[in-house]
Amino acid sequence: MRLRFAPSPTGQLHVGNARTALFNWLLAHGKEGTFILRIEDTDAERSTRESEAGILDDLRWLGLDWDEGPDVEGPHGPYRQSERLHLYASYANELMAGNHAYYCFCSPQQLDADRRARLDEGLPPGYLGTCRNLSPEEVQRRLDAGERPVIRFRVPEGVDVAFQDLVRGEVTFSSAVISDPVIVRSDGRPQYNFAVVVDDALMEITHVIRGEDHISNTPRQLLMYQALGFTPPHFAHLSLVMGPDHTPLSKRHGATSVAQFRERGYLPEALVNYLALLGWSPGGDEELLPIGELASRFEIEDVGHSAGIFDPEKLAWMNRHYMKAASPGRLAAESARYFLQAGYILQRTPEAMEYLASLLPMAVGSVDRLEEIPERVRFVFAYDAVAALARPEIAAVLDDPGARAVLAALAEEITGPLLDRESFRAMANRIKDRTGQKGKSLFHPIRAAMTGEGGGPELDLAVPAIDRGAALAAGARVSRIMSCHERARSFARATEKL
RNA sequence: GUCCCCAUCGUCCAGAGGCCUAGGACGUGGCCCUUUCAAGGCUAAAACGCGGGUUCGAAUCCCGCUGGGGACGCCA
Numbered sequence: 140m141r142l143r144f145a146p147s148p149t150g151q152l153h154v155g156n157a158r159t160a161l162f163n164w165l166l167a168h169g170k171e172g173t174f175i176l177r178i179e180d181t182d183a184e185r186s187t188r189e190s191e192a193g194i195l196d197d198l199r200w201l202g203l204d205w206d207e208g209p210d211v212e213g214p215h216g217p218y219r220q221s222e223r224l225h226l227y228a229s230y231a232n233e234l235m236a237g238n239h240a241y242y243c244f245c246s247p248q249q250l251d252a253d254r255r256a257r258l259d260e261g262l263p264p265g266y267l268g269t270c271r272n273l274s275p276e277e278v279q280r281r282l283d284a285g286e287r288p289v290i291r292f293r294v295p296e297g298v299d300v301a302f303q304d305l306v307r308g309e310v311t312f313s314s315a316v317i318s319d320p321v322i323v324r325s326d327g328r329p330q331y332n333f334a335v336v337v338d339d340a341l342m343e344i345t346h347v348i349r350g351e352d353h354i355s356n357t358p359r360q361l362l363m364y365q366a367l368g369f370t371p372p373h374f375a376h377l378s379l380v381m382g383p384d385h386t387p388l389s390k391r392h393g394a395t396s397v398a399q400f401r402e403r404g405y406l407p408e409a410l411v412n413y414l415a416l417l418g419w420s421p422g423g424d425e426e427l428l429p430i431g432e433l434a435s436r437f438e439i440e441d442v443g444h445s446a447g448i449f450d451p452e453k454l455a456w457m458n459r460h461y462m463k464a465a466s467p468g469r470l471a472a473e474s475a476r477y478f479l480q481a482g483y484i485l486q487r488t489p490e491a492m493e494y495l496a497s498l499l500p501m502a503v504g505s506v507d508r509l510e511e512i513p514e515r516v517r518f519v520f521a522y523d524a525v526a527a528l529a530r531p532e533i534a535a536v537l538d539d540p541g542a543r544a545v546l547a548a549l550a551e552e553i554t555g556p557l558l559d560r561e562s563f564r565a566m567a568n569r570i571k572d573r574t575g576q577k578g579k580s581l582f583h584p585i586r587a588a589m590t591g592e593g594g595g596p597e598l599d600l601a602v603p604a605i606d607r608g609a610a611l612a613a614g615a616r617v618s619r620i621m622s623c624h625e626r627a628r629s630f631a632r633a634t635e636k637l
Numbered sequence: 638g639u640c641c642c643c644a645u646c647g648u649c650c651a652g653a654g655g656c657c658u659a660g661g662a663c664g665u666g667g668c669c670c671u672u673u674c675a676a677g678g679c680u681a682a683a684a685c686g687c688g689g690g691u692u693c694g695a696a697u698c699c700c701g702c703u704g705g706g707g708a709c710g711c712c713a
Contacts (some may be wrong), residue, residue, distance in 0.1 A: 324711040355708040453663040505675035582672030594674035
């Protein structure tokens with residue numbers, strides 16, 4: 140079994156395409172097949188090496204590695220269409236020689252006018268067949284006159300083209316509705332429908348899994364397989380990924396490219412797991428499965444027929460799950476960039492990374508994305524008693540009759556660093572005994588003084604984290620962290636001024 | 638307009654003629670836990686688009702309608 144993913148490098152990898160790549164990968168890996176990456180860069184105007192590099196990078200990040208492709212090569216290379224031009228030329232000649240193709244001299248303007256006219260008449264806007272039966276003499280004359288024709292494939296008349304789609308069953312088209320496609324452009328570059336056929340045949344692809352938008356290309360490709368004497372592969376057409384308004388997922392729905400999800404702090408296994416479940420079910424009740432498990436359960440025939448709506452909420456849920464499952468060290472490495480951006484750490488020193496790793500477990504259960512982690516532990520790095528008290532919800536803490544007593548006791552009780560939860564709890568208990576405050580009345584003022592916020596992670600985790608940070612030496616390259624001792628005094632002072 | 642594809646809770650799936658009083662997950666509501674916000678646990682509401690057949694029996698098969706999507710490029 141040989142499968143391929145064939146993106147055109149004209150932009151970032153879209154999640155819909157990533158899903159197509161994933162389904163190909165899952166089938167290849169579940170069946171001990173070969174997964175091939177081919178770059179479809181015949182559109183010279185829009186294709187760039189930057190996009191290609193980006194797409195390869197995104198696929199690797201997702202964990203969708205390939206056995207043959209432009210960077211690894213293999214027995215059926217090259218794997219970039221722009222490097223296979225001689226092959227297309229040779230097969231185009233073969234088609235011309237067999238009268239399966241012909242020169243078409245119609246100008247783009249003419250074609251466009253024809254199309255409009257047909258549409259206005261309520262007719263299908265396909266190619267009219269103007270140049271289908273030009274005499275050899277006229278062809279030669281126009282060639283000699285310097286005209287640059289395209290080559291069109293001659294679609295046989297009056298036949299039905301049918302194929303067994305692996306996900307949809309039998310699909311039939313009448314050749315009457317298929318107009319002669321361009322296979323070679325006037326500048327000699329091959330056109331998509333032709334290049335895929337040549338490549339899939341030469342690369343011995345056995346299963347073509349692609350988007351539903353290609354379903355109507357399939358009959359003309361099948362006809363070309365026939366004319367070229369190739370055995371066609373099996374086809375499977377995946378329904379498209381839509382936005383909440385049932386239109387194809389696009390920028391106005393928010394993030395759509397793998398790079399953007401990566402940027403925003405989604406973990407690759409979350410995106411992979413989510414995408415796999417969009418249009419397919421591994422069976423049973425579990426949905427959170429590693430990619431290898433997804434592969435071993437994957438059957439292309441089980442893929443759903445209808446379009447799926449991309450649900451960011453469910454993705455977020457999966458991402459939370461995988462963030463909680465990730466090791467603190469990995470989390471620190473993955474989210475360091477956001478801490479750098481926020482200015483909370485100045486450099487990725489081993490001490491800074493270790494400190495981040497110690498900080499993350501308390502934050503990770505309550506955010507959707509890595510990007511949101513710094514905000515969740517902001518209180519550690521950016522503490523300002525005066526600014527905090529300027530906020531109504533913090534000032535309101537003082538309304539509680541016992542609050543000032545708690546704050547006074549707090550300032551006296553913190554005499555040194557509180558480096559573990561036991562010392563914090565012991566201190567909280569001493570304040571409780573001294574002031575008679577408990578529960579909310581006890582902890583709210585403490586939280587306000589220690590973090591400057593009205594909510595956040597549990598205090599017996601947060602407080603030691605603050606003092607561990609405050610103890611970090613300057614060489615650790617973490618922005619200066621005010622200790623709990625300093626905070627208590629600073630907050631008490633700011634309170635007196637109110 | 639023509640051709641093709643599709644149709645189960647708001648969303649993603651399960652369901653391959655009786656196991657369906659239609660199951661799970663996300664989301665939503667409620668309750669519990671709790672020093673807060675989350676998280677977590679429990680729980681509730683929530684769907685077979687419509688109309689005809691076939692059959693003893695249809696979410697499941699057939700036809701039509703409606704609705705949605707795709708294609709109709711010297712883009713891929």
